[in-house]
Amino acid sequence: MAGVVESREWHLAAYAPEGVPTSDHLKLRTVTLSLDVDSIPDHHLIVQNIFISVDPYQRTLMSGLEDGLYFPQIKLNEVVSAPTIARVIRSKDSSYREGDFILNPSSGPIAEYCVIPSALHLRKVDLASELPLQEYLSSLGLPGFAAWVGIEVLGDPKPGSNVFVSAAAGGVGMFAGQLAKLKGCRVIGSTGSDEKVKLIKEEFGYDDAFNYKTETDLDAALSKYFPNGIDIYFDNVGGEMLEAVHNHVNRHARIPVCGMISQYKKIWTERQGVRNLLNMVGKEVRMEGFLMSSHLNRFGDFAKEIESYIKEGKISSKLKIYHGIESYLESLGSLFTSSNFGKVIIEVQK
Incomplete structure (x- = not known):
């Protein structure tokens, strides 16, 4: 050429x-x-x-x-x-x-x-x-890395932890749920169609999932799927979902904030506010946003772990x-x- x-x-x-x-x-x-x-x-x-x-x-x-x-x-x-x-x-x-x-x-x-x-x-x-x-x-790029940082580094999952992932069928969410499952957690996802609900349960191993477009009462949905509360919420959407989660978090819950896709199309004065952040104080919740550039020193650890999962057929x-x-x-x-x-x-x- x-x-x-x-x-x-x-x-x-x-x-x-x-x-x-x-x-x-x-x-x-x-x-x-x-x-x-x-x-x-x-x-x-x-x-x-x-x-x-x-x-x-x-x-x-x-x-x-x-x-x-x-x-x-x-x-x-x-x-x-x-x-x-x-x-x-x-x-x-x-x-x-x-x-x-x-x-x-x-x-x-x-x-x-x-x-x-x-x-x-x-x-x-x-x-x-x-x-x-x-x-x-x-899986070996930024989506997988974002999921790994949010779950492994900030979420600090323990076997039996109750984990909730929003936008669970998306490029990041599908890996966040699988990583949490590999750590022995109970994992529930939310997504925007019944077809996606089926996908994340059958292909990505989520314990259960719901369609937020049909489960319009988010508080009721989270009460049903998390009767024992939420220990880790991997947030991809923000807005109404983030607010509902704060009503169901357990003491010392962790909320890694990867993104807020529900708010990206709006000017800031029209974005959904979260009215119940006082729950963070009473339950000593840690909510933390993160960027990949701040965790590049861990990229080698991530890549080694994920590549082994892929070769062993543990992540898809x-x-x-x-x-x-x-x-x-x-x-x-x-x-x-x-x-x-x-x-x-x-x-x-x-």
Whole structure:
């Protein structure tokens, strides 16, 4: 491969303060990229993206509002970024060779080809492991790592603990429940359809689950599924569910807060407030938000543990694969509907 290549990439054309971004906000543009190794700076790589991760947090980068969200906003007309699996096409860094596969866990441009600095937290993918490449964006990527940090590090599960996971069929929730089960816990999940309820019970080993769209009285639902209270709540949704949980927590309960997807489409003044936080005082509850960047020193421990679980058949994952860079808009929107199962990934190149 030599000369130049036409590469399509997604740009943020306008901010979307509310709702789900549309084609009014995100534009697919074509740029010409030189493949001449002398055209890139030292310690940079030209890569061809193979898989791109699609995650709910990406929507929070497009509101244009600095209102307490945990990542800075994308600037208008900049390329949108996401975790990626890519093949090195050209290298100006002796640590990487042409043909290497790399995981860019946080900031790869959503593009067919791009130039990236090798100083990023890149990780070479070990093809000898014979694990599917997609798993490095799922069970062995940020979703699996988020579940592991929330359950293993912050949740501190004990055999017999009562664990509740919201968005339990999503990219993070499916692993949080399985990890809690492996620690000997009783695990209940909530999700948005009866089909997903069946999925997490039959494929991910949840002890039970409920559809929050039909169990509309969340307090009653939690009373039914947790007659002995909740010891660990892995929060992916926030809002009304988080408030209901605070009425059912046991003394010294832990609430790792991974995300609040129910609130991402709203400006901050319209987000659901939690009115019963006083329960945290009386029951000495620890509720803690977390970011992966603060726990990267544990990534090696996580990867070793999860890879062994995968090879032993103790953890499974479900992927929703979209095809082609043009599918980003559709795939992002799917995260905010009940149609989405498991981890959403775009296959850019076969």
